[in-house]
Amino acid sequence: MLHIAPLIMILPLAGFLFVLINGRSLGNKLVGLIGTGVVGLSFVATVITFLLLLHDHSRQVTVNLFTWISVDTLHVPAAILIDPLSITMSLFVTGISTLIHWYSTAYMEGEKDFRKFFLYLNLFVFSMLTLVLANNLVLTFVGWEGVGVCSYWLVSFYFDRDAAASAGKKAFIYNRIGDIGLLLAMFLLFEHTHTLTYLGIFSSTSLLSPTIATLVVLSLLLAATGKSAQIPLFNWLPDAMEGPTPVSALIHAATMVTAGVYLLVRMSPVLALSSSGRMTIAIIGGVTAFVAATIATAQKDIKKVLAFSTVSQIGYMVLAVGVGAYGAAIFLMVSHAFFKALLFLGSGSVIHSLGGEQDMRKMGGLAKWLPLTFPTFLIGWLTISGVPPFAGFWSKGDVLTNVFAHNKPLWVLGILTAILTAYYMSRLFVLTFRGSERFREVTHQHDPHESPIAMTAPLLILAALSVLGGALDLPWAHGFSLTHFLAPTFGDVAPSAAQSTVLQTGLALVDVAAAAIGLFAAFTIWRNRVESTTFEKPFFEHVWYWDDAYDATIGRPLEHVAQFSNDVVEDRVIDGAVEGLGASVRRSGEGMRKLQAGMVRQYALAMVLGVTVIVVYLVGRVR
Amino acid sequence: MTIPASWFLVLAALLFGIGAFGVLTRRSALIMFMCIELMLNAVNLTFVTFARTMSDIGGQTSVFFIMVVAAAEVTVGLGIVVAVFRRRASTSVDELSELQG
Amino acid sequence: MLATTYAIPDVLVFATAALLIVVGALGVIAMKNPVHSALSLIMSLLGVAVAFLEQSADFLAAVEIIVYAGAIVVLFLFVIMFLGVDKSQHPHVEPLIGQRWFAGLGVFITVAGVVFLMASSHWVSGVPAASTGGTALAPGSGNVTQLGDSVFTTYLLAFEATAGLLIIAVVGAVLLARRERTAEADEIVEVSDAVDIAIDDWVADETEEVDS
Numbered sequence: 064m065l066h067i068a069p070l071i072m073i074l075p076l077a078g079f080l081f082v083l084i085n086g087r088s089l090g091n092k093l094v095g096l097i098g099t100g101v102v103g104l105s106f107v108a109t110v111i112t113f114l115l116l117l118h119d120h121s122r123q124v125t126v127n128l129f130t131w132i133s134v135d136t137l138h139v140p141a142a143i144l145i146d147p148l149s150i151t152m153s154l155f156v157t158g159i160s161t162l163i164h165w166y167s168t169a170y171m172e173g174e175k176d177f178r179k180f181f182l183y184l185n186l187f188v189f190s191m192l193t194l195v196l197a198n199n200l201v202l203t204f205v206g207w208e209g210v211g212v213c214s215y216w217l218v219s220f221y222f223d224r225d226a227a228a229s230a231g232k233k234a235f236i237y238n239r240i241g242d243i244g245l246l247l248a249m250f251l252l253f254e255h256t257h258t259l260t261y262l263g264i265f266s267s268t269s270l271l272s273p274t275i276a277t278l279v280v281l282s283l284l285l286a287a288t289g290k291s292a293q294i295p296l297f298n299w300l301p302d303a304m305e306g307p308t309p310v311s312a313l314i315h316a317a318t319m320v321t322a323g324v325y326l327l328v329r330m331s332p333v334l335a336l337s338s339s340g341r342m343t344i345a346i347i348g349g350v351t352a353f354v355a356a357t358i359a360t361a362q363k364d365i366k367k368v369l370a371f372s373t374v375s376q377i378g379y380m381v382l383a384v385g386v387g388a389y390g391a392a393i394f395l396m397v398s399h400a401f402f403k404a405l406l407f408l409g410s411g412s413v414i415h416s417l418g419g420e421q422d423m424r425k426m427g428g429l430a431k432w433l434p435l436t437f438p439t440f441l442i443g444w445l446t447i448s449g450v451p452p453f454a455g456f457w458s459k460g461d462v463l464t465n466v467f468a469h470n471k472p473l474w475v476l477g478i479l480t481a482i483l484t485a486y487y488m489s490r491l492f493v494l495t496f497r498g499s500e501r502f503r504e505v506t507h508q509h510d511p512h513e514s515p516i517a518m519t520a521p522l523l524i525l526a527a528l529s530v531l532g533g534a535l536d537l538p539w540a541h542g543f544s545l546t547h548f549l550a551p552t553f554g555d556v557a558p559s560a561a562q563s564t565v566l567q568t569g570l571a572l573v574d575v576a577a578a579a580i581g582l583f584a585a586f587t588i589w590r591n592r593v594e595s596t597t598f599e600k601p602f603f604e605h606v607w608y609w610d611d612a613y614d615a616t617i618g619r620p621l622e623h624v625a626q627f628s629n630d631v632v633e634d635r636v637i638d639g640a641v642e643g644l645g646a647s648v649r650r651s652g653e654g655m656r657k658l659q660a661g662m663v664r665q666y667a668l669a670m671v672l673g674v675t676v677i678v679v680y681l682v683g684r685v686r
Numbered sequence: 687m688t689i690p691a692s693w694f695l696v697l698a699a700l701l702f703g704i705g706a707f708g709v710l711t712r713r714s715a716l717i718m719f720m721c722i723e724l725m726l727n728a729v730n731l732t733f734v735t736f737a738r739t740m741s742d743i744g745g746q747t748s749v750f751f752i753m754v755v756a757a758a759e760v761t762v763g764l765g766i767v768v769a770v771f772r773r774r775a776s777t778s779v780d781e782l783s784e785l786q787g
Numbered sequence: 788m789l790a791t792t793y794a795i796p797d798v799l800v801f802a803t804a805a806l807l808i809v810v811g812a813l814g815v816i817a818m819k820n821p822v823h824s825a826l827s828l829i830m831s832l833l834g835v836a837v838a839f840l841e842q843s844a845d846f847l848a849a850v851e852i853i854v855y856a857g858a859i860v861v862l863f864l865f866v867i868m869f870l871g872v873d874k875s876q877h878p879h880v881e882p883l884i885g886q887r888w889f890a891g892l893g894v895f896i897t898v899a900g901v902v903f904l905m906a907s908s909h910w911v912s913g914v915p916a917a918s919t920g921g922t923a924l925a926p927g928s929g930n931v932t933q934l935g936d937s938v939f940t941t942y943l944l945a946f947e948a949t950a951g952l953l954i955i956a957v958v959g960a961v962l963l964a965r966r967e968r969t970a971e972a973d974e975i976v977e978v979s980d981a982v983d984i985a986i987d988d989w990v991a992d993e994t995e996e997v998d999s
Contacts, residue, residue: 661783668710668889675893678900685907689793689801694838696902697805701812701831703898708816710890711881716867720815720828723859727835730847738842743933747942749847750934753854754949758956760859764866765960771870772966780882 068112068126068145071153072192074105079185082178091177095168098181102164102188106157113150122147122551125198125262132201136257144198144261148393148552151545152195152325155397159317159404160188162521166408167309169517170415180220180307187213191318195325199260200249203326207245207290210319211238217310218303230302237299241289245326248282251275252333265332276333280340283330284347291323291377294351298609300374304366308411311366316373316407317400324380324396328389331553335387345385345466349473349480352378354607356483360490361603363594364421365410368491372447373403375480379462382473388465389553390536390546395462397545398454398532402446405525409440412518413495416511417502423491424593428500432511435519437496439526444492446529448485449578451571454532460574461536461546467570478577485581493589501593538567694735702728715767715777719760726756800841807834821872825863832856846931 078101082094089097116122124145132139143149164184171180190209197203212235219231253259255275256267271279287293292300303315314320327334327344334341352375359371376399383392414421416433430437446453449460459481467474502511513519536545588598602608701724708721730749737745771777811831818824832855839848881887938946 656786659786661786662883663779663782664710664713664886665883668886668893671706671710671893671897672889675897675900678897678904682900682903685904689797689841692905693801694842695905697808697838699898699901699905701808701835703894704809704812704816706897707890707894708812710894711887712816713882714821714872716821716863716872717815717824720824720863723828723855724812724815724831727832727851727855730851731835731838734839734842734844734847737844743930743937744941746844746847746930746934747937749844750850750938751942751945751949753847753850754953757854757859758949758952760862761956761960762963764862765963768866768870768964771872777870777872 066126067108067115068124068143068196069128070108071105071112071157072143072189072196074101074108075185075189075192077101079182079189082182082185086178086182089178091172092168094178094181095164098185099161099164099168101185102157103161105188105192106154106161109150109153109157112145113154116145116147116150123262137253137259139199139201139259141202142198142260143196145196146552147549148325148329149196151393151397151549153192155400156191156195156318157188159400159525160184160191160313162524163309163313163317163404163408166312166411166518166521167307169515170309170411171307176220180217183213183216183220184310184313187217187314187319191322194322198262200245200252200264201259203329204242204245204249207286207322207326208242210314210322211235211242211290214238214303214314214319217314218306220306220310224305226302227305230299230305234299234303237296238289241286241296241323244282244285244287244289248279248286248330251279251282261329264330268332268336271333271336273337276336277340279330280334280337281343283327283333284340284344287323287327287344287381288347289323290326291320291381292374293323293347293378293381294354297351297355297374298606298613301367301370301606304364304370308366308407308414311370312404312407312411315370316403320373320377321380321396321400324377324384324392327381327384328392328553331384331389334384341385341387343385345382345470345473348378348381348383348385349466349476350378351375352382352480353476353483356480356487358603358606359487360483361599361601362487363423363599363604365413365423365426365491365495366407366421368423368487369403369406369410372406372484372488373399375484376403376447379459379477379480382466382477383462386466386469386473388462390544390549391458391461391465393549394536394545395458397535398446398458398529401525401528401532402443402453402455405439405443405522405529406447408518408522408525409436409443410495412436412514412522413440415514415518417505420502420505423494425501425505426495427498427502427593428496429502429511430496433496433513435513436522439519439522440492440496442526442529444488446532448488448582449481449574450582451575452530452533454529454535456571456574456578457533457536457538460571461538463574464538464567464570478573481574481577482581482584485578486585489582489585490589493585494593498590498593691735691739695732698728698731698735701725701731713778713780715763715770715779718779719763719767723756723760726752797841800837804834804837804841807831807837809834821867822864825860825867828863829856829860832860843930846934 078097082089082097086094116124125142126145127140127142129141130138131141164181167180167184171177174180187210190206190213192206194203194206194210197206215231215235215238218234219227221227222231249259252264252271255272256264256270258264258267268276288296292298300315300320304311306315334344355371355374355378359368359375362368362371376395380392380395380399383389383395412433413426413429413436416429416436417426420426442453446455449456451457463474463477463481466477588595592598605611705721705724705728708724709718712718712721730752733745733749733752735745737743737749767777770782774781808831811827811829811834814827815824815831818827832851836848836851836856839845839851
């Protein structure tokens with residue numbers, strides 16, 4: 064019945080291969096069309112699969128493609144698992160990918176490496192879908208690495224710029240550290256459950272002792288912190304903004320960075336076994352959300368603000384996972400995908416209109432000039448700030464309500480973060496669209512121009528989704544909500560404390576109040592300012608000196624070790640050994656050479672003396 | 687009673703030793719060849735002796751073949767000596783030391 | 788004492804053979820002149836032939852004299868004469884330091900050791916080797932037939948192979964010793980060609996005269 068499901072993955076791969084093979088003969092227009100088309104078709108296939116799944120009562124279908132690895136007790140099929148969680152992920156991944164592909168056809172127009180860009184994007188979508196649809200951890204890992212490498216390629220897309228090249232490396236290395244976590248989790252799970260398919264693991268969770276379960280959860284958390292840019296591995300994401308803006312929107316806001324959250328949610332039956340592990344997850348998420356929000360208040364680059372905002376929002380998701388509110392986490396992930404993609408694409412439109420300028424101090428007063436970008440961006444801003452009735456209000460409220468039920472201090476942190484979120488987003492909004500026009504210098508006195516339709520249309524669609532996204536999971540629509548749809552895939556959700564409507568309403572009002580405080584503060588402070596040392600703390604601007612701390616504690620000692628290896632180990636020990644060996648061979652050769660005098664009679668004598676030795680030995684033995 | 691085998695064997699050992707000493711000490715390729723013939727004959731003598739004591743004709747057959755091979759060896763060897771002498775005007779093996787290390 | 792144990796003629800024959808062999812061998816290595824060495828070699832080989840005869844190897848004794856003392860030593864002598872190296876050499880000058888000492892010592896120890904080994908083992912028992920399934924040796928010249936049988940039956944393949952070896956050795960020796968084809972050689976060929984033509988002409992003239 065669900066034979067169409069593999070098409071979801073195969074279509075982007077086919078697009079990638081087709082463009083890879085025929086790319087040179089295709090024009091940029093056609094490449095863009097094919098790239099966008101296959102992802103769009105993939106979205107259609109996902110929708111069909113989704114509808115078919117709704118008619119399937121088990122709500123859980125495994126489609127076997129082929130046997131991939133079969134060694135002794137290790138059996139890894141290349142199979143996809145269609146269930147509410149994976150189909151939800153696939154829906155928004157393919158949907159948003161389609162929009163961003165479309166947007167890119169205009170945004171990347173005129174780029175030298177237009178074709179390469181679409182190759183990477185298609186390969187990324189394929190990898191992401193592999194990650195999401197895989198029915199076992201190994202195949203997920205393939206997708207996990209695939210999105211990692213695509214991210215690396217796309218971050219350093221402008222590899223002739225030093226910053227882009229090193230940002231790519233940074234992203235890759237941080238991700239690699241996280242990957243160790245995923246590998247460790249796989250090893251542990253395989254050792255104790257002898258299977259790596261999700262369903263197999265879930266059905267044998269009883270084999271995991273609490274200690275092992277905690278270790279697995281912490282390993283998974285490490286993987287998630289790498290991929291989803293959480294403390295302590297979060298600082299690759301802001302640097303990753305060196306990539307083209309559609310990449311930032313797709314990979315570093317909507318899809319890839321949520322893979323860590325997806326992994327945690329996917330492994331929820333294992334998470335259920337370790338309350339200390341979940342606690343750690345919640346703390347990491349809450350602290351990341353707060354720290355990233357403080358940093359976002361002091362950034363001057365529009366994309367950097369959005370990047371830290373992304374880190375902060377993913378922190379919310381991780382926090383939700385930590386308190387067992389998996390449905391809320393996914394809900395926030397989906398709505399975040401909508402509004403963060405919208406904000407990134409909107410900022411891309413702004414940057415595009417200013418000829419590449421990203422510094423907010425050189426913007427201002429753009430509302431008048433960007434008649435389509437401005438209102439959509441306005442919606443995005445209100446959504447992320449948590450203003451009702453936009454999607455952000457519902458999803459963030461959902462998370463915070465659940466957190467309140469489990470952990471009051473973290474809820475306070477969440478509310479503080481919400482205030483900060485409203486504040487820094489309003490600051491961004493005011494500096495960009497309000498105030499005096501400071502961009503003349505950048506545009507050489509030209510008026511900024513609105514972006515082409517291919518860029519604004521996705522903005523409009525995403526704006527509509529941001530407005531309506533909240534409807535996916537309204538608190539009172541229990542039977543038809545996203546959480547309800549997803550619930551069967553979650554392991555043993557921590558029973559959400561029965562909350563009275565009054566309490567829920569009260570919490571919602573607190574959320575609204577937080578948003579209002581943030582908005583008000585930002586407008587008061589930034590209406591007539593462009594920069595301010597009072598409100599842009601260098602400590603925040605420099606990312607809590609996180610990079611410097613890493614540099615001092617890890618980077619420089621390692622550099623010393625490397626220097627030592629180079630100067631002492633390499634020069635003296637290794638070279639010494641190698642050259643000493645060579646010299647000794649040469650010297651002994653020089654010595655032996657004299658034996659080869661070319662004198663036949665000497666050789667004969669050596670032979671006779673050899674015989675003599677043998678005879679003497681035999682004589683000695685006989686005696 | 688016939689002469690015991692041991693006498694012949696000692697005689698052969700002596701002949702072999704003299705031949706070997708000659709090979710080691712004489713420089714002329716021609717003399718060295720002669721000495722090698724002496725050594726071969728020492729071996730032949732032992733073969734014939736063993737053929738007698740063991741009543742096995744195989745020993746004598748071996749001697750027969752050794753003679754043939756020795757003849758072939760001398761033929762080729764002397765050919766080489768002649769060829770070398772053309773270039774060097776000498777039969778001293780000490781001068782043929784190009785193949786040194 | 789010897790006489791009491793062994794027949795005196797046998798002992799005399801052995802003594803003669805031993806004397807010939809040892810003196811001849813010493814002559815080979817001691818003579819300055821290669822020609823003298825070659826002649827000493829003949830002496831030694833004759834001694835070996837006598838030793839063969841004494842052990843009923845009649846055929847081999849004959850071959851020893853014909854092939855070795857005859858053909859091979861003649862070949863040696865021929866080469867010596869051909870190369871003109873019959874001038875006296877200086878065998879007493881030894882350029883390699885210690886070569887002679889080491890050679891003497893090594894050879895002495897080896898020979899002494901081998902003799903000791905033979906003495907300390909039970910020499911030769913006289914029992915026919917079981918492995919060869921040896922045919923008992925006929926006394927005197929009777930074993931020539933046996934040798935022939937052995938060579939042309941059991942060892943036929945080896946015999947044919949030695950035939951091939953001899954051919955190859957002869958061809959090889961000819962190639963090695965052949966003079967390079969030089970301009971001088973070419974001239975000689977031309978001269979001989981001219982002579983051939985002259986002879987042909989002459990023959991033709993003669994026949995014409997006869998005809999007419």
